[in-house]
Amino acid sequence: MLTNELRYFLAVATSGSLSTASEQLYVAGSAISRQIQKLETRLGVTLFERHARGMILTDAGQILANHVRKSMRDMEYALAEIQGLKAVRKTLVRIACTDGMAFDLLPGLLARFRQHYPGVSFDLQVGSAMQVAEWIRRSECDVAFQFSLAPEKEVEIIAAWPAPVLLLLDSAHPLVQQSGVAIDDLHPYPLVLPEAGTTIRQLFDLSCRMAGTFLEPAFSSNNFSALYEFTRHTPQAITVCSHFSVLWRARLDAMTLKPMTNTSLSQRTLQIQVPGSKHRPAAVSAFLAMAEHILGEEHGKWMQDLG
Structure with a gap:
């Protein structure tokens, strides 16, 4: 909530006049002037240029006015959100x-x-x-x-x-205990891949080209649920995904996520x-x-x- 100093300052900054601010706030102009002077003393800057035609913000005054207005908007948003959640x-x-x-x-x-x-x-x-x-x-x-x-x-x-491309495989798969799994290590196993054009397939294919190897999937699909279930029910099958894609399900199904050594798979x-x-x-x-x-x-x- 605004202090009297800031409330009076903003009223004068908005109206450009002590008399107008006094009428709006129902406060004597002398009291408003004292509060503004007190604020200027505390900040060590002049907030207004005082002219016969009114009060004009200095550069420092404009910065403060912008900040106070933003703080008021943020407070209004916060109160609206609190009331909104209560009223949902x-x-x-x-x-x-x-x-x-x-x-x-x-x-x-x-x-x-x-x-x-x-x-x-x-x-x-x-x-x-x-x-x-x-x-x-x-x-x-x-x-x-x-x-x-x-x-x-x-x-x-x-x-x-970070959402690197990881291997998803059964916890009993031979590669689970192997350290430093690379693209070439996947050749003996049924490979399950998303369709071409997805970010994960782009990174996987790029890694294959960089490794100078070619891997043909045993099964591909544009549906991750199909990829996941095929991998679960195919002995020693491997698919690729992010740890976020199977955040809770992998633990329930005793599936393991394993990183590979190819650095190009870590760009997502x-x-x-x-x-x-x-x-x-x-x-x-x-x-x-x-x-x-x-x-x-x-x-x-x-x-x-x-x-």
């Missing part, structure tokens, strides 16, 4: 993501959020990387989760974490994106805060397990 009845939050995150990550996050805010509903749209990027730029969704190889333009990045990040320059509803802000907290914690655990 039926709110729809629109989420967009690429296929890998619709398998385990987002269903888990959305279910956890609704335990606290059952009045919030979600619509989840799954598309290609290009589609998701276009949806968020056009504000056709409130939040996007996307694996990216480069910073996205015209969107705000709420949070980002998982980004939480929102439309740029847009005030967010209370439910969206609350969901973003929860998602960032959970994903940050889970990523930290994975890094610790990695050693």
